[in-house]
Amino acid sequence: MTSPVLAVFAGGTSAERAVSLGSARACALALARSFPTELFPIDANALPAGLDPERHVVFSMLHGTFGEDGGMQSLLEQAGVAYCGFTAAACRIAMDKAGTKKIAAALGLRVAEGIFFAAEQKPSADEIIARLGPEVVIKPNNEGSSVGLSLPRDRAELTAVLAGIRSGHWLAERRIRGRELSVGLLAGRALGVVEIRPHGGVYDYTSKYTKGMTDYFAPAPLDPAVTAAVQAAAVAALAACGGRDYARADFILTSDGVPWLLEVNPLPGMKETSLLPMSARCAGLDFIGLVRAMAEPAVARFHAAEAAAAPALRAS
Numbered sequence: 001m002t003s004p005v006l007a008v009f010a011g012g013t014s015a016e017r018a019v020s021l022g023s024a025r026a027c028a029l030a031l032a033r034s035f036p037t038e039l040f041p042i043d044a045n046a047l048p049a050g051l052d053p054e055r056h057v058v059f060s061m062l063h064g065t066f067g068e069d070g071g072m073q074s075l076l077e078q079a080g081v082a083y084c085g086f087t088a089a090a091c092r093i094a095m096d097k098a099g100t101k102k103i104a105a106a107l108g109l110r111v112a113e114g115i116f117f118a119a120e121q122k123p124s125a126d127e128i129i130a131r132l133g134p135e136v137v138i139k140p141n142n143e144g145s146s147v148g149l150s151l152p153r154d155r156a157e158l159t160a161v162l163a164g165i166r167s168g169h170w171l172a173e174r175r176i177r178g179r180e181l182s183v184g185l186l187a188g189r190a191l192g193v194v195e196i197r198p199h200g201g202v203y204d205y206t207s208k209y210t211k212g213m214t215d216y217f218a219p220a221p222l223d224p225a226v227t228a229a230v231q232a233a234a235v236a237a238l239a240a241c242g243g244r245d246y247a248r249a250d251f252i253l254t255s256d257g258v259p260w261l262l263e264v265n266p267l268p269g270m271k272e273t274s275l276l277p278m279s280a281r282c283a284g285l286d287f288i289g290l291v292r293a294m295a296e297p298a299v300a301r302f303h304a305a306e307a308a309a310a311p312a313l314r315a316s
Contacts, residue, residue, distance in 0.1 A: 002306060005035070005055055006056075007040050007056040007058045007059065008024050008027055008031065008038065008061060009040050009042050009058060010028075011062070012062035012072075014062070014063060015064055015065075015143065016063035020064075024039065024061035025039075031291055033288050035292075045071060047081075057082045058084065059083075059294075063267055068091055068265075070089065070092040071088075080305075082299075086247070090241050091266050094264045095266065098116040098169075100240065100263065103241070104261050107240055109237060110261065112175075114172060115131060117169070117170055117172070119170065122165055125158040125159040126155075128172045137149070137175050140170055141169040141171050142169065151175065178253045178254040180203055180253075181193055181220055182249070182279065183230060183250075184268075185235065185238050186245075186246050186285075186293055187246075188238070188244075191276075191280050193219055195216070196214060196215075196216060196275075218278040218281060226253070226257050229258075229259060230251060230253065234249035238264060241264050243264065246276070246293075246294045247266050248265040250262040
């Protein structure tokens with residue numbers, strides 16, 4: 001049985017390239033403790049040269065558009081390359097925030113009321129306020145890492161935010177106030193619940209990636225029954241996307257103890273200080289153990305495909 005090489009994809013072409021490079025470096029070092037590993041820099045929306053479906057299992061750390069919206073996954077599937085994480089179809093669902101919310105709501109999860117719109121047909125500030133109220137969140141429908149997130153404080157700020165939207169698809173949502181929580185998911189089960197407390201009150205891109213701007217509590221100081229409810233909601237959200245292997249689900253917990261789903265992240269940041277590793281540590285899993293566990297299902301799929309092909313090769 002062939003021992004596959006873990007091909008770690010790094011970089012990509014999205015707004016989250018810098019995050020990807022950091023995640024990939026950390027994961028490559030951790031994977032090398034358990035598997036032969038190669039780092040593949042990705043600078044275009046295409047498979048890299050040298051990738052071999054008979055030799056490699058891809059561990060992609062390409063965040064954002066093309067990396068986790070099903071683009072790269074579709075290319076890997078077409079080339080017959082085994083890879084870790086969500087399928088292309090599941091990625092498309094998870095990265096479509098409006099679509100994820102619709103499916104999640106049908107399963108009984110609480111989601112914020114929202115308006116999905118294209119930049120070319122955006123509603124006015126008055127239309128948004130009339131439907132959603134004065135406190136809203138504006139965000140891209142298909143981005144991660146809080147790229148493009150805005151929380152306008154009044155009608156004038158909302159008007160300015162809308163004026164700056166020139167392309168793409170967007171969501172306006174009623175703002176839900178509460179405690180921000182994140183739950184890692186691994187092999188279909190929820191890990192620990194992490195609470196996020198940004199000093200500025202908003203967990204935006206700057207708060208996420210600037211040291212000292214956010215406090216994290218892992219595990220979150222919650223009643224055990226509330227913790228269990230949040231974890232159950234995370235597992236349900238994963239199922240809503242048809243996800244596999246690993247993910248992260250983010251919530252707002254309102255004062256009545258109800259978790260409201262924000263999003264399912266199919267390819268979360270993976271530095272040792274990122275949310276998924278924090279969540280895993282709550283469950284007693286260190287970074288090296290987490291990364292190995294993230295890769296193992298895809299390695300098993302690689303071996304299963306190899307075993308299935310063996311009789312045909314012998315017959316020929």
